[in-house]
Structures are given as C-alpha cells and as structure tokens.
Amino acid sequence: MTESKGAMSPPVHLPCPYDLNAVPAPDCGVCAALDKQRQEARERGRLAEAAIAGVEITNHPHKGRRRTS
Ligand SMILES: [Zn+2]
Secondary structure, X not given: OOOOOOOOOOOOOOOOOXXXXXXXXXXXXXXXXXXXXXXXXXXXXXHHHHHHHHHHHHHOOOOOOOOOO
C-alpha cells in the first residue's frame, strides 16, 4: 500500500504575472523580434521563455507611441 500523504499535488494555478498577450508595437523592430521569439518559444512549449519575451514587449519603451486609426 502506498501512502499518498503529503504527496498530492494541487492544481497549479498561476496568476500569470507575465503578459503572454502583449501586443508588439507595429513600427518597432525589437518588439517584432521579441514577438517572433515568443511565438517560437510557445510552439516549442517553452512557456517561460515566451513569458519573458512577452514581458520584454510590455516593458519595451517607445517614444511617440503611434495609434492606427
Ligand atoms: Zn518595441
């Protein structure tokens, strides 16, 4: 008989501090590269890398942010 006392793993529910859906700035090459990197990371199941790329997109500074109207 196996005791599963304390061996139960509760469902991992992360609040997701990362912005996986960060939208890259349209005119920014860095954001575009990060977006591509994030997509590739996601396809390979490397969610941590994808999340980091998303954060970098979110935090990438842009002056004179353009809006498409
Ligand atoms: Zn950017």
